[in-house]
Amino acid sequence: GDSVTQMEGPVTLSEEAFLTINCTYTATGYPSLFWYVQYPGEGLQLLLKATKADDKGSNKGFEATYRKETTSFHLEKGSVQVSDSAVYFCALARYSSASKIIFGSGTRLSIRP
């Protein structure tokens, strides 16, 4: 079945450092891919998404490119801020079953001032 694997955390970086959080998926066909962010004490917010191969999702300085050949959707940001400290979830879903989103285990990111 479909699955998502993302790098384990916690990840600790200094402010203005470059961020990469790896995400790979297992699925047939062309699922949609997502990154969600969960700030402390809050629910999940959609950060960005991509619906087909080579699409790049971007939001708030974060980017991720849908790579079919490597089945990856790595999250990147050029210069992180303390306010980016949160848990990040990679996820996939199929249009045919939009009510089911499959999540990775989450990566906790902490940014030092």
Add this chain to the structure above:
Amino acid sequence: EAQVTQNPRYLITVTGKKLTVTCSQNMNHEYMSWYRQDPGLGLRQIYYSMNVEVTDKGDVPEGYKVSRKEKRNFPLILESPSPNQTSLYFCASSWAGTSGSIEQYFGPGTRLTVT
């Protein structure tokens, strides 16, 4: 404002005492889901609904019930809670557009502790 609401936000209860967590959405979405979040496991789907009176099991349905009598509401019922159901629960509603786009909105979460 488009939103998914859940109540209560926090709940401490004892083993075996039936409880219901309510979920409501104001976006007229057909799809609704319940997830539980546990450390190291991410979010796992409990139940989902594709429309009124249409529900199905997700990955971890044991010990839970749901109903979908109205489009906007999707309550989660624990008939006899046990300590292993201590978790953070999220309700979500979703929409699949004609262009292949999927949107999913999450509620703020309900932290349940069963002693």
